[in-house]
Amino acid sequence: MAYTNNLQVIYGDATLGVNTQDKQYIFSYERGGLESLKIRGKEWLYRVPTPTFWRATTDNDRGSSFNLKAAQWLGADMFTHCTKIQLKVDQHRFTELPVAPINNQFSNHEFAHQVEITFIYETLTTPQTKVEITYQIDNNGHVTIKMHYYGKKDLPPLPVIGMRFIMPTLASGFEYDGLSGETYPDRMAGASAGTFKIKGLPVTKYLVPQENGMHMQTKRLTITRNTTLNNADNSNEDFNLTVEQTGQPFNFSCLPYTAEELENATHIEELPLARRTVLVIAGAVRGVGGIDSWGSDVEDQYQIDPSQDCEFSFRLL
Amino acid sequence: MKANLSWLDDPEVFRVNQVPAHSDHPYFKNYREWQKQTSSFVQSLNGNWRFNFSPNPQTRPVDFFKTDFDSSSFDQIPVPSEIELNNYAQNQYINTLFPWEGKIYRRPTYSLKQKVAGSFSQAKDNTVGSYIKHFDLNPALQGRNVHIVFEGVERAMYVWLNGHFVGYAEDSFTPSEFDLTPYIKDKNNILAVEVFKHSTASFLEDQDMFRFSGIFRSVELLGLPETHLVDLDLKPEVTDNYQDGIFNAQLHFTGKNVGSVHLFVEDINGKTLLKQKVKLASTVKIENELLKNVHLWDNHDPYLYQLIIEVHAENGDLLELIPYQFGFRKVEINADKVVLLNGHRLIINGVNRHEWDMKRGRAITLTDMKQDINTFKENNINAVRTCHYPNQIPWYYLCDQNGIYVMAENNLESHGTWQKMGQIEPSDNVPGSIPEWREAVIDRARSNYETFKNHTAILFWSLGNESYAGKNIAAMNKFYKSHDHSRLTHYEGVVHTPELKEQISDLESWMYLPPKDVEAYLKDKPQKPFVECEYMHDMGNSDGGMGSYIKLLDQYPQYLGGFIWDFIDQALLVHDLISGQDVLRYGGDFDDRHSDYEFSGDGLMFADRTPKPAMQEVKYYYGLHK
Numbered sequence: 001m002a003y004t005n006n007l008q009v010i011y012g013d014a015t016l017g018v019n020t021q022d023k024q025y026i027f028s029y030e031r032g033g034l035e036s037l038k039i040r041g042k043e044w045l046y047r048v049p050t051p052t053f054w055r056a057t058t059d060n061d062r063g064s065s066f067n068l069k070a071a072q073w074l075g076a077d078m079f080t081h082c083t084k085i086q087l088k089v090d091q092h093r094f095t096e097l098p099v100a101p102i103n104n105q106f107s108n109h110e111f112a113h114q115v116e117i118t119f120i121y122e123t124l125t126t127p128q129t130k131v132e133i134t135y136q137i138d139n140n141g142h143v144t145i146k147m148h149y150y151g152k153k154d155l156p157p158l159p160v161i162g163m164r165f166i167m168p169t170l171a172s173g174f175e176y177d178g179l180s181g182e183t184y185p186d187r188m189a190g191a192s193a194g195t196f197k198i199k200g201l202p203v204t205k206y207l208v209p210q211e212n213g214m215h216m217q218t219k220r221l222t223i224t225r226n227t228t229l230n231n232a233d234n235s236n237e238d239f240n241l242t243v244e245q246t247g248q249p250f251n252f253s254c255l256p257y258t259a260e261e262l263e264n265a266t267h268i269e270e271l272p273l274a275r276r277t278v279l280v281i282a283g284a285v286r287g288v289g290g291i292d293s294w295g296s297d298v299e300d301q302y303q304i305d306p307s308q309d310c311e312f313s314f315r316l317l
Numbered sequence: 318m319k320a321n322l323s324w325l326d327d328p329e330v331f332r333v334n335q336v337p338a339h340s341d342h343p344y345f346k347n348y349r350e351w352q353k354q355t356s357s358f359v360q361s362l363n364g365n366w367r368f369n370f371s372p373n374p375q376t377r378p379v380d381f382f383k384t385d386f387d388s389s390s391f392d393q394i395p396v397p398s399e400i401e402l403n404n405y406a407q408n409q410y411i412n413t414l415f416p417w418e419g420k421i422y423r424r425p426t427y428s429l430k431q432k433v434a435g436s437f438s439q440a441k442d443n444t445v446g447s448y449i450k451h452f453d454l455n456p457a458l459q460g461r462n463v464h465i466v467f468e469g470v471e472r473a474m475y476v477w478l479n480g481h482f483v484g485y486a487e488d489s490f491t492p493s494e495f496d497l498t499p500y501i502k503d504k505n506n507i508l509a510v511e512v513f514k515h516s517t518a519s520f521l522e523d524q525d526m527f528r529f530s531g532i533f534r535s536v537e538l539l540g541l542p543e544t545h546l547v548d549l550d551l552k553p554e555v556t557d558n559y560q561d562g563i564f565n566a567q568l569h570f571t572g573k574n575v576g577s578v579h580l581f582v583e584d585i586n587g588k589t590l591l592k593q594k595v596k597l598a599s600t601v602k603i604e605n606e607l608l609k610n611v612h613l614w615d616n617h618d619p620y621l622y623q624l625i626i627e628v629h630a631e632n633g634d635l636l637e638l639i640p641y642q643f644g645f646r647k648v649e650i651n652a653d654k655v656v657l658l659n660g661h662r663l664i665i666n667g668v669n670r671h672e673w674d675m676k677r678g679r680a681i682t683l684t685d686m687k688q689d690i691n692t693f694k695e696n697n698i699n700a701v702r703t704c705h706y707p708n709q710i711p712w713y714y715l716c717d718q719n720g721i722y723v724m725a726e727n728n729l730e731s732h733g734t735w736q737k738m739g740q741i742e743p744s745d746n747v748p749g750s751i752p753e754w755r756e757a758v759i760d761r762a763r764s765n766y767e768t769f770k771n772h773t774a775i776l777f778w779s780l781g782n783e784s785y786a787g788k789n790i791a792a793m794n795k796f797y798k799s800h801d802h803s804r805l806t807h808y809e810g811v812v813h814t815p816e817l818k819e820q821i822s823d824l825e826s827w828m829y830l831p832p833k834d835v836e837a838y839l840k841d842k843p844q845k846p847f848v849e850c851e852y853m854h855d856m857g858n859s860d861g862g863m864g865s866y867i868k869l870l871d872q873y874p875q876y877l878g879g880f881i882w883d884f885i886d887q888a889l890l891v892h893d894l895i896s897g898q899d900v901l902r903y904g905g906d907f908d909d910r911h912s913d914y915e916f917s918g919d920g921l922m923f924a925d926r927t928p929k930p931a932m933q934e935v936k937y938y939y940g941l942h943k
Contacts, residue, residue: 059857059915182930186861190937204930206857207888207903207918212930267906269896288861292829293854293919294739299862 005111006139009089011103016087018115020141027117027135029097032082034135037143037316042228042239044167050080051121051131051147052164052280055211056262061159063293072156076123078260084120113139127152133163144246146313147283155306159211162251162282164258169227171277172238173199174254178218186287186302188216201256201277209265213253214285219245221252223277242317243281250314251282283312320475320482322374325437325516328426328747331757334484336464336494338767339548339569341710345638346457346542357457358637360538362465362508367449368394370405374438374513377445382477382509388449396448397469399678400531406444406514408889410904412525412913413732413783417442419911425520425734427753428745437473437515446512446531453504458540462498462572465508468709469534469679473516477509487518487757490706490728491764497538520747521757524705524730524782526671526679527887527904527917533680534709542636544572544597544628549639551624551771552803555613555647559660562611562645564591568601568626576636579627582608585620597628613659614644614773616699617943619720621773642717644773648805650823655874656805656846658722658776664870665722665878666939667700668693668921669851672708675890675901675924683711688926689884690715696932697939702850702880705730705782707765716774723774724807724850724880727761727793729781736783741813743785750787762793766800779850780808780821791820809850818844824877826850832865839873849879856919860931867938878942881935885926886918901925 010017015035018025026036033048054077057067087094089112096102118134129152136144149161175198179191182204204212221243226236243250255262256274265271287302297303304310324330344358345351369391371377380386394403401408409416417423421442426433437443454463467474471489475482478500486493514530548569553562564582578601582591590608595601612620621642628636649657656663670689674681686709693701701721703712706728716723735743748754762780769775778801780793790808797806805823812827825843827835828851838847853860860881869876888901901924905912918924921932 058859060854060859060861063856181933182858184858184861187863187931187934189864190934192933204858205901205923206929207886207901208857208915210857212858267900267902269893269898269900288858290853290855290859290861290863291831293856293859293916296829296831299865302861 005113006141007112007115007137009110009112009115010108011098011106011110013100013103016117018137020137023141025135025137025143029085029099032080032085032119032121033133039241040239042225043230044241046166046168046276049133049163049165051133051149052162052259053077053123053158053160054259054263055159055286056209056259058210058288059208060289060293060298064289064295064297066157066297070156070159072125073159074260076125079124081122081124082119083122086118086120088116090114125155127154129155142315142317144313144315146311149283149310151306151308151310153307158284158304158306159286160280160282161284161304161310162280165279165281166258167223167225167277167279168229169225169276170256170274171201171223171225171254173197174221174223176215176218176221176252178215178249182213183216184214184288185216185285186289186299201254201274203255203257203268203271205268207267209262209268209271211259211262213255214251214282215253216251216285217249218252219249221254223254223279225277244315244317246313246315248312250312251285253280253282254278281312281314283310318482320477320485322438323434324485325443325473325513326426326433326435328517328754328757330485331487331518331760332485332493334495335486336496338491338764340550340771341713341768342546342549342639342641342771344546345640347635347638351638351640357455358540358542360455360458360540362450362452362536362538363396365393366396367391369447370400371445371447373441373443374445377511378447381447381449382480382511384480384507391447391449394448396450396532396536397534397680398531399529399533399680400444400446400512401529402678402889406530407909408527408907409909410527410887410912410917412916413523413736414911415519415523415733416528424745425747425754426517427751428734428747428749437513437517437519440515443513443515444530445514448510448512448532450508452506452508454501454506454538458538459503461540461542462496463501464539464541465495465497465536466539467493467532467534467536470512470532471514471530472518472522473513475511479507487516488728488761488764489518489522491761491768518757520731520734521729521761523733525732525916527889529678533678541572542628543630544570544574544576544636546626546628546637546639547571548767549626549641549771551641551643553643553645554803555611555645555659559613559647560610562608564603564606564608566603570597570599570601570628574599576628576630579629581625583623583625584612590622611645614646614720615658616720616722619718620644621717641771643771644717646773648776648803650805650846653874654843654846656877662874663877664942665700665848665880666697666942667702667722667724667878667880668698668884669702669704669880669882670884671704671887673885673887673924675888678889681709685926686712686715690719690721692922692928693721694719696936697943698935699939699943700724700880702726702779704883707769710768713769713772713774717772721774722776723772724777724779725765725769725775726779727765727781729758729761729784731784735785746785746787748787748789749785750789755789755792758789759792759796762796766797770801775804777805777807777824780806782809784810786811786814786817786821791817794821807848807850824848828852829854832869835866835869835876836873839869839875843875846875846877848877851882852879853881854919855881855883855921855929855931856916860921860934863934863938867941870942881921883919883921885922886920886924888918888924890924
């Protein structure tokens with residue numbers, strides 16, 4: 001059987017491009033991540049996806065002083081430091097990034113059947129630890145994303161371990177195959193399993209904006225948009241991005257705000273105008289607790305242990 | 318008698334000229350009125366009243382009650398409503414500390430062994446609402462003895478009619494009734510009510526809530542028939558085999574003592590099970606009437622029997638008709654310290670419920686109440702604690718009809734007198750064991766008991782909330798025990814004074830005790846059944862880990878369950894000029910200081926009565942032990 005290399009690899013001077021039949025990827029060496037994910041001509045990324053470690057402080061987090069203990073992770077969430085990039089095309093592992101003059105050897109006709117690029121981040125915490133995000137594009141043009149958090153002793157307790165994707169415009173809604181309602185590890189017994197269609201990007205209207213909208217144990221998620229920032233694109237037709245579980249189901253929230261935006265508001269009406277889509281895929285989610293709101297922490301088994309490694313993966317279609 | 322402003326400073330003066338508390342039964346002129354649910358004996362005074370606001374007692378219009386007073390400069394205010402929500406006074410939310418924290422130094426009189434004069438009568442923070450209502454009597458009330466009932470007024474009130482002083486009342490959350498007969502006219506009556514935000518009662522009403530004042534519940538006139546059932550005291554019992562009912566009733570009449578009383582008990586098919594015709598007397602007793610094979614009342618099947626009392630004149634004319642629905646049920650603690658209802662283990666899947674409406678504050682409507690009952694039924698909530706005061710009367714009827722188990726709590730919380738910045742420091746605690754504060758709190762117990770004693774749904778009397786514990790709370794417990802053998806008493810604060818546990822509370826109660834500590838109590842030969850009178854604090858994104866509590870129900874029969882804190886966020890709907898939206902505001906959003914800010918919002922429901930996402934979890938866990 002004839003084997004076809006379907007991935008066109010563009011060895012750029014600051015980026016690595018990968019063109020497939022209906023997707024175009026641009027990985028930025030300078031920005032430290034996937035700068036562009038274009039599916040059938042529609043851009044899905046506003047900025048490069050980053051590891052995320054912060055959740056907007058809940059009332060129970062505040063009451064138990066969790067926010068004081070975890071505060072370092074707020075900085076680590078806002079400011080990402082990419083220290084290293086590793087590239088593998090088919091079986092070839094590059095020892096150096098193929099920028100000029102190394103890439104002078106290539107042409108506009110470079111094809112491969114697998115591209116794997118790993119971004120290594122160091123967290124702005126004391127002590128520091130490492131996070132690796134690997135994008136593996138298969139011969140069908142789908143990307144599997146794997147994030148690995150390296151646990152370390154003496155790190156402060158963690159609000160969340162996940163990846164944050166910011167999309168250029170507001171989604172019109174999303175549909176997922178998972179659990180009903182807003183769920184957390186310690187509050188999901190009452191949820192029913194099924195496929196749920198959500199209109200818009202609802203923010204749960206807690207009196208003080210805080211972590212909200214988490215969906216545990218999800219098999220598949222499809223986000224629908226109908227606008228772009230592209231001035232030459234006048235279409236209002238729906239277009240989609242699907243996130244699919246690889247091994248384990250994943251956890252996600254899909255909101256118009258980052259944790260920091262939520263954190264800064266004391267009332268829901270103070271949140272900025274909703275204009276983008278913030279997707280968090282979380283490998284580890286902290287429970288919300290509820291014994292009281294003035295001291296009791298989340299039960300032990302629903303806390304995230306920062307000394308333990310955490311790895312999760314999912315596929316984008 | 319003349320009104321005396323210093324009553325505001327004296328905990329021993331809390332009711333002057335009030336009619337004694339009595340049962341809340343309705344009465345009608347005839348069967349048609351009952352069908353239409355409108356009694357011609359009742360005249361509502363709800364609506365617009367003349368109103369003047371004064372920032373303190375010194376600036377109030379002292380003579381406003383006089384008939385020649387010129388009130389043309391007065392505004393209008395709707396009754397019932399909160400003065401603050403009419404924007405006369407600042408909204409303030411504060412949890413445990415007193416609303417004057419950081420502004421005025423106060424200690425409860427007698428608490429430090431000395432009398433304090435002028436704490437409230439001379440206070441610059443004691444706002445005053447002067448209300449005037451002009452009214453004519455409905456024809457049906459003319460020529461009769463006429464009473465007036467204020468169902469709820471925060472927090473101290475003086476009443477005058479046609480220039481004559483009528484009476485004084487404290488205890489904001491139980492009805493205050495006065496006899497207007499000596500001064501009433503058919504036409505052109507002038508009712509004057511002076512409402513003070515603070516009195517010594519403020520130390521007893523330090524509930525975690527927005528601090529309002531005003532006539533916030535309905536006001537009505539009652540015309541009394543020639544003979545009137547003033548108090549109905551039903552004591553239905555269930556036999557030891559849980560098969561039969563024993564009907565007991567005491568009927569207390571005022572007015573003419575001639576004529577007869579016809580009493581019927583009917584089941585839901587209209588079948589008459591008991592029929593009695595008795596000669597009228599000031600007290601009529603019907604005792605030990607055995608009703609075979611009664612249908613017991615519970616959450617799943619809130620079966621109510623219809624009691625009908627006809628009061629007839631000597632010539633046979635019907636003077637009044639009293640319909641009342643009651644159920645047969647038995648609540649007890651067995652030898653293993655398990656709470657039983659009708660012989661079966663009782664499990665409380667409860668919530669605490671403040672009366673709250675995002676537009677009207679605590680002046681809630683029947684629509685709010687019905688909606689809340691529906692929410693309970695949809696989510697397997699089977700019990701409510703009336704935190705921390707008696708609720709509007711219709712709520713108890715709705716609970717009877719819908720099988721909602723009620724922990725009926727007194728209007729009592731003196732949190733700021735014993736807990737400061739989280740630490741227990743009871744040096745100025747009231748009511749404590751201070752003799753001068755005793756009668757005021759016993760009166761609160763009495764009013765709660767006498768008003769609601771016939772409600773089948775009430776399984777527990779709760780002495781109050783977070784008031785520490787001394788001899789006075791023990792005296793409240795004793796009041797209930799000496800009047801009612803059919804219910805259990807509850808009080809949590811005795812955990813701080815365990816030496817009083819023998820005298821206070823049939824239940825061991827410890828709010829927010831973590832699951833492992835609840836288990837430790839249950840494992841160690843519990844002396845009383847255990848209840849979490851407050852647990853799962855639902856502030857913001859919360860209600861995680863509920864399963865750890867629910868699991869204990871399967872392991873320990875002595876665990877009665879608990880009441881989630883709480884049902885609905887206390888937040889107020891305000892128009893935001895910046896965003897142009899109607900938005901929900903919480904403590905501190907009105908420049909109110911000292912405040913406890915967003916702690917006002919701990920509900921399973923948002924203030925707009927939509928459920929928080931946690932509700933599906935509650936529905937699930939509460940569905941496991943329905």
